[in-house]
Amino acid sequence: MDGFADLIGGFGAAVSPENLLWALIGVTLGTAVGVLPGIGPALTVALLLPLTFKLEATSSLIMFAGIYYGGMYGGSTTSILLNTPGESASIISALEGNKMARSGRGAAALATAAIGSFVAGTIATIGLSFVAPFMVDLALSFGPPEYFALMVVAFTTVAAVLGSSVLRGLVGLVIGVTIGLIGIDVQSGQARLTLGVPQLLDGVDVVIVVVGLFAVGEAITVLASGERRSTVTPAAGSRWLSRSDFRRSWRPWLRGTALGFPIGALPAGGAEIPTFLSYSAEKRLSKHPEEFGHGAIEGVAGPEAANNAAAAGVLVPLLALGLPTSATAAVILAGFQNYGIQPGPLLFSSNNALVWTLIASLYIGNVMLLVLNLPLVGIWVRLLQIPPYYLYAGIAVFATLGTYAIGGSTVDLMVLYAVGALGFLLRAADVPVAPAVVGLILGPLAEEQLRRSLAISQGDVSVLWSTPLCIALLVVAVAAIVLPPLARIAASNKATRSRDRVG
Amino acid sequence: MSTASGLPDAVGSRRHGGSRVDVPSLALAVLLLVMGVVLAVDASGIEAPRGGGSVGPAAFPWAVAGVLLVLGVVLGAVSLRGRPDQPADPADAGVQELWPEAARRSADAPDDEPVAEPVPVGEERPPLLRVRPAVRVAVFAAGLIAHALLVNTAGYVVAALVLFVAVALAFGAPRLVRVVLVGLVLTLVIFYAFTVGLGLALPDLGGR
Structure with a gap:
């Protein structure tokens, strides 16, 4: 088994003191930003992207992946103890978790979240180790038309999955794609959409877009929405799971993993959907359905496992196909690009050692995260006590610093503010910003594949649906856009009918 | 919820x-x-x-x-x-x-008997700026613009400090002196970490 030997080799490299240190920095930072409301892993990785010019590729990618995993762990702490949910993938855990905390079972909720995240993260990382090489083998036979179709699938599913409606998801996506067009076209040397501003010739840096949308836009949204008094519930109770809590948790962990990993690994992505599915599955299967809504531990264990498994799953299309399906994955892809590395099937042959060191470090990072989030959870709880005004003042300082550090010009700052205002408008219009980041990164790649396809066919557009696989993928892409609205209409009809029956 | x-x-x-x-x-x-x-x-x-x-x-x-x-x-x-x-x-x-x-x-169900009482984040003191949300956004925006104008003229530390204080006030900070001190420490740490630690140039006091 070739992959297994590669993985062992990866572990050999990952346990070097230097790589262990970067993994530790990554998971610690990731947990911190996961805990702090207002900052997420996508923003953090974006702010640290300039480090790619100083650090070796393996080191910084290990750190970025650690931040990604850590954010998933940290988010649950916030959901459980704070009355405002942290990361979007942790919203469901807040339903039961916050209720548990208020009834004095906060520690048990934190413990089942941390252990569940560890179990799911580890199983899903094993899944990643085995599924990714398989997907690589599959992808090696893909030509540009297949890739283009795959990217269209990613576009539409991301738009459908990451927003409140397909229309708004698409709007976010296309805005990102448009921003991605700005600058010089690499293939022809033509300037596009620069509006005569010379500083825009290099395009708008990913850092500026992500920081603008996530930091500045978010801050304005919070300000404009008025006073928001957050409360923290102290984590009462024993720090470890009681025997009965454990008995009620382990099945949800495994079921959550089983839901999360495949859904994350599909080029549809998103860690949110599996948490919804896991929650409703646990509620249906529970022996104590009456506890749901009042602090049922299964409602924390399942979704928390699901979001971590999905996070690992998202790395499968990212590494094997070069397809980012979440905002953080898109920013990590930008990190790869800074090193001139393009994730995709060739990554596993051209940068074999790097990939397997990265994957091995994910196993190690999971163990570190278990320690950080189980015995040391008290530190993170204290982080929640930071008043929001210090938090946002700090975010503003780092956001502008990260932007200014790119080019040292105030034009970049102005672009940042403009993107921030755009981010505010998007949020006000209920348009998700994550698809915009995916569109920004994936747009140029899709264009490249499109032009390559058409160059091969000498301009014949039918090359795009020339193989059964292309057709199948495009059908999936269309279905992702068409089905959710239809399903909603069907559901609302059903709801109206049942209400009529009651009334 | x-x-x-x-x-x-x-x-x-x-x-x-x-x-x-x-x-x-x-x-x-x-x-x-x-x-x-x-x-x-x-x-x-x-x-x-x-x-x-x-x-x-x-x-x-x-x-x-x-x-x-x-x-x-x-x-x-x-x-x-x-x-x-x-x-x-x-x-x-x-x-x-x-x-x-x-x-x-979750929206309808009344909270169960809270055993662990939630505590508010931060201090109970009222914010210094007691204004409408629109004015808060304006203060925030003013801080950002001031930062961009000051960074190449007054230097990084001054520009970042102005930004820090403006944002903190917009978000309801209750004590000005404390905010200024925290901001000063943060910006000085950033400045020296960048210029000395990473060897990246940030505009000195008085601009470049």
Whole structure:
């Protein structure tokens, strides 16, 4: 088994003191930003992207992946103890978790979240180790038309999955794609959409877009929405799971993993959907359905496992196909690009050692995260006590610093503010910003594949649906856009009918 | 869960509920149309490379411009029709859509006897700035603009400190002196970490 030997080799490299240190920095930072409301892993990785010019590729990618995993762990702490949910993938855990905390079972909720995240993260990382090489083998036979179709699938599913409606998801996506067009076209040397501003010739840096949308836009949204008094519930109770809590948790962990990993690994992505599915599955299967809504531990264990498994799953299309399906994955892809590395099937042959060191470090990072989030959870709880005004003042300082550090010009700052205002408008219009980041990164790649396809066919557009696989993928892409609205209409009809029956 | 915890409504028209014109979405629709037109004008000005195939640098922008215009029209139509009552928190939107029962239950169910009493984050003291949200946004924006104007003239530490204090005030900081001190420590640490630690130049006191 070739992959297994590669993985062992990866572990050999990952346990070097230097790589262990970067993994530790990554998971610690990731947990911190996961805990702090207002900052997420996508923003953090974006702010640290300039480090790619100083650090070796393996080191910084290990750190970025650690931040990604850590954010998933940290988010649950916030959901459980704070009355405002942290990361979007942790919203469901807040339903039961916050209720548990208020009834004095906060520690048990934190413990089942941390252990569940560890179990799911580890199983899903094993899944990643085995599924990714398989997907690589599959992808090696893909030509540009297949890739283009795959990217269209990613576009539409991301738009459908990451927003409140397909229309708004698409709007976010296309805005990102448009921003991605700005600058010089690499293939022809033509300037596009620069509006005569010379500083825009290099395009708008990913850092500026992500920081603008996530930091500045978010801050304005919070300000404009008025006073928001957050409360923290102290984590009462024993720090470890009681025997009965454990008995009620382990099945949800495994079921959550089983839901999360495949859904994350599909080029549809998103860690949110599996948490919804896991929650409703646990509620249906529970022996104590009456506890749901009042602090049922299964409602924390399942979704928390699901979001971590999905996070690992998202790395499968990212590494094997070069397809980012979440905002953080898109920013990590930008990190790869800074090193001139393009994730995709060739990554596993051209940068074999790097990939397997990265994957091995994910196993190690999971163990570190278990320690950080189980015995040391008290530190993170204290982080929640930071008043929001210090938090946002700090975010503003780092956001502008990260932007200014790119080019040292105030034009970049102005672009940042403009993107921030755009981010505010998007949020006000209920348009998700994550698809915009995916569109920004994936747009140029899709264009490249499109032009390559058409160059091969000498301009014949039918090359795009020339193989059964292309057709199948495009059908999936269309279905992702068409089905959710239809399903909603069907559901609302059903709801109206049942209400009529009651009334 | 936001309703249960008493969070204020989110921005814009959602506050009004019912089916009035959805102003933010309408504004965004207009922006999409403008972007579409600008992109189309720009694409029409791109010269195709000589002797190239039929797919030059303008093809993809044309397609994106088309999508922008279509989405702008659709979003505009949807926003004029108005939206039914939306959940106040976009986070809840997903919950309601995918699992309406969960959202309803958590919103309706009265809190169980709280054993562990939630404690407010931060201090109980009233904020220094007691103004409307719009003014807070203005203070925040002023801090950002001031930062951009000052960074190359007054130096990084001054510019960042001004930003820090402005944002903290906008977010309801209760004590000015403490905020200034915390901000000064933070910006000095950043300045020396960058210039000495990483060897990256940040504008000195008095600009470059």
